[in-house]
Amino acid sequence: MEHLEFDYDGTGAKPARAFALAGVVGSGNLEVLIEAADLGGRCAAVVDTSVRGYGETWRQVLADFFARHAMSDVRVSINDGGATPAVVSLRLDQAAAEIKDASA
């Protein structure tokens, strides 16, 4: 297991909803919880992963994610079972679309 924490500048609006969840933990898969949090406008991410040694990839995947979605005051928590960056980005985008959707 490896525990990683990241912190990014917020760039957009606060999320419309309190939280959103995507995915399930399993081999090659992951669980993403995204929630509104009072972080003084910043964004944070916490990753627990079964695969060691991919810290730089996680940092970049999450940086691109926050840049893509322009959010502030959100915390992302990830439980990863060895997902590829493709699956990680898909789950993140699915969770972000949920939390930003005021009509849901």
Place this chain on the structure above:
Amino acid sequence: MLEKADAPRRWDTLERSYRARIERGAAFADGKIVRRDETERFLEAVIEPGDRVCIEGNNQKHADFLAAALSKTSVEAIHDLHIVQSNIALPPHLDVFERGTARRLDFCYAGPQGLRMARLVAEGKIEVGAIHTYLELYSRYFCDLTPHVSFVAADAADADGNLYTGPNTEDTPAIVEATAFKSGVLIAQVNRIVDKVPRVDVPGDWVSFVVEAPKPHYIEPIFTRDPAVITEVQVLMAMMVIRGIYEKYGVTRLNHGIGFDTAAIELILPTYAEDLGLKGKICRYMSVNPCPTLIPAIESGFVESIHCAGSELGMEAYTAARSDVFFIGRDGSMRSNRIFCQLAGHYSDLFIGSTLQIDLEGNSSTATLSRITGFGGAPNFGSESRARRHGSEAWLKAGREQRLSGEMPRGRKLVVQIVETFGDGMSPTFVERLDAWELQKTFDMPLPPVMVYGDDLTHLVTEEGIANLLLCDTMEERAQAIRGVAGYTPVGMKRDREMVARLREKGAVQYAEDLGVDKRLATRDLLAARSIKDLVAWSGGLYDPPSRFRNW
């Protein structure tokens, strides 16, 4: 001396050789029917050292009994053969090289035997002439690689040698035509000998001998993809293909590769594409085997017509019951033909398939360092059809996007590779340099073995998005467009972010949000069938999957 120089040239040496071989072979046959127990001695009688021999080995159908018999013949009698066959799939195909029956090989594909072949080449037991594409090797049958003896596989024969191939005709017509009309000996392995064949796929007077095999010829169900293992990332890529390519260009005529990526596209036609109102506007005519994952798209009215290179195990009753869609004989069973299917696909609007490695010019290869696999049909399907003249919406639209050096307007075939940025074991699909370069050196090939060349490729689809190479003005832009969809591979991480942003503005790089693709829909719920059992249900019980796929 003078007499010899003046002796008239004989112009029928092949014909006289043929007659001698037939006479020698007849000692082991009753009429055209070879006595099965004497097959090996029969082969020793009709084959001569140094002959070019074709053992029908297709994607699926194999003359396996005759291949095994050849590998048991005396090396004194038969040696130094030149094998010219499309598919090296069974152990006996390489046994003949290991023991010296054969020495030289021209072929197309060596999937499961790739590792052993690499070893035999390294040991000098196999001299590889070339690795071909299918159409290329068949063409050489009619040029400089005409077989002296060919083994073909058929379902049934009558006493006159008329053959019925059933739905798996595949390569048989190409082999038969080249052999029979150039004084070659054509030997057919059949599952059964009957009084009257259901239909004549090969006329009996083209066939020299028939052997009834002790068990039906081997058929491999290589085109069955179980929907149960299609991932959500594959669903996402399929959605991007439908919006970013099929809908954009109005692609009605196409060829699909046989991987899970294209199976996912087939399975969201009745759901995602239907909701987008695309029925009747995309995917109407296909050149592809009867892949079971096409059943929902056929049943829901998307795919109207399919010509097949070969058949697929379990699809016999389904195809027979859909004669509006498939090409069916008067006997009621499907007829396939790999050459015509390859040609139909070559002149269609789009090819899409997967690969193992892609470089920054867009060259792709399935060659890896330890194996010799070959190409199969992808290079012909996946190449610009420069001899095309007829217009279509998709071909003309792609033509307008491409960069031309002169004034003359041209159409453009869409050639698409669909890959995830990381393959098995987190190995990156995108590389600065293909393994094919190393392979060229190791096996002393004239060129690196490239499956689809970069200048044939128009679009690259990954889970990140689509690179449209038609819209790239320079090789530098092309490389950055490829890096722009290469995700978090080392190649992708080295992208020039500003340049990729500019490419995105002009549409040369498009991400899901640029294509109107809602990632929340990218779940397995979007698949019209989520299991083999679902496919059986869609077919009304006509699809009869092989036992290994019956996992319910």
